[in-house]
Amino acid sequence: MNNPVSRPTRWIVLALMTLSLIYFLAPVWWLVVSATKTNSGLFTGNGFWFGRFNLLSNLKGLFSQQDGIYPLWLLNTVIYAGLGAALSTLFSALAGYALAKFPFRGRELVFNIVLAAVLVPQALLAIPLYLLFSPIHLVNTYWSVLIPSMVSPFGVYLARIYAAAAVPDELLEAARIDGAGETRTFFQIALRVMSPALVTIYLFQFVSIWSNYLLPALMLANDRLQPVTVGIVGWEEQRGIGNAVPTNIVITAAALCVVPLIILFLSLQRFWRTGLTAGSVK
Template identity: 50%
Template sequence: MSAPTTTRRSTDTPRPPSHTPAPHRSAARSRASRWTTRGAVHGVLLLVALYSLLPLVWLLTSATKSVGDFSATSAFEFADFNLWHNLRDLFAREDGVFWHWIGNSLLYAGLGAVVGALICTACGYAVAKLEFPGRRALFAVTLTGVLVPPTALALPLYLLASHLHLVNTFWAVFLPLLTNPFGVYLARTFADASVPDEVLEAARLDGAGELRIFLTIALPMMMPGFVTILLFQFVAIWNNFFLPLVMLTDPELFPMTLGIYQWSTRAPQFPDYNPLVITGSLLAVVPLVTAFVVLQRQWRSGLSAGSVK
């Protein structure tokens, strides 16, 4: 006898044919979206770069022009390269007063940036790591100083300097530039993130004083924040204009910003001041670019300095 044969009905449902696999379509769509995003970002970066660099290019081309070349050439066209003649005239005008302006700006900005950054770093470290009554209230009051525009403080500072007989002196400009509420806020943030409490406690157990702990332990750990505050201080003091305008009347105490401004007010009546103003403005940009190029290497150099081992 032969065994009965049974037929098995298939229960599988047929699938509809797919002409284009879904993964290929999603990958193509993601690649197109990625290139579109990159193009938009690169376009924005190009516009920002042009917006930042075109004034510098205009300064460079205009510094090579004489008085007559301003009307005979276009904005971004080099002239007969009178830059050296403009530089000689710049440093010789009014018995070389521009040398005094350069020295004053370097003194205000250089010394003020170092001392101001050190004060801000110490204040931020104290608020972050030291326990004393009213610490949070003091920090809150300090933060409110960020909201106050510097121009609103010019008249009170002038009255205070007048009471102390400091008007038209170096100290009338230098001392107010040493305070920076935003620098204190940055220093507090860096101290919280980079200075471990265990290291401070170990140093105190070894008998180290608070000043020594700050200078030898906390400050090296906070070096990226210190350099950042230093750059902010340097740029702010170098570009400071309104405070010297209020405080100073002696041209030999002027910074470069105020001196160049005074020459620019004479340019409508005396056109020979135009090349001097433009050449002086070009020289005023050089220390800022140099400071960023030199100090930006220090931003990351202290990230692991003094770490816990």
């Protein structure tokens, strides 16, 4: 059979995909290259190619800034993103499973409210959350960032859709007939079947919390509680002031904070492959 796609169409699609690839990878390449340069080298020569290799000195300068506060920022970010995404994934799985498998009055109304919440930009909730947390003295604590991170309307939506499609009612009924309670049925059966969706929810929420700036910037005044995003922006805002952090150090900090996201994505993608092929084998 002849390929129904004409040669000019294939070339157009290939050209568009190549342009998209360049558009998304060019900033990443510039960040990696700039992280290896000296401060003066950033403003001389080709910005997209390596100059004098200064990465080790940049890292040494980065970890010595403000008495070594950058590792603490990274640790704070790992706590916010790792713990917040884990709890958010668990709560989303519980809510999505309940909405998919337990009929109750008002179920569709609850699900419609969740859908509406997906459309609300998270930035709009920052100030109301600050006004809510301030009277109960949660502002400028870890909880002021962790508690909002535990909620993910998109996670509830995805968990509900996946549970309805991937968790057979017959499997749940068989577990109940064997004497398993609802808690055991969820954690030992449903949760395992839903693992590809849960990995997706965890990764989306982890990246969202990791890159979040407005909420922690509003909630946290203590430098030692801030995540790396707020810290880097604070360094950049000092440019032009005496004793400001050099630009090459700021760029190195930005490049380094992307590495955990890459590691997380590469380590979790095998769960997606497992989930995609699980239904094709009996």
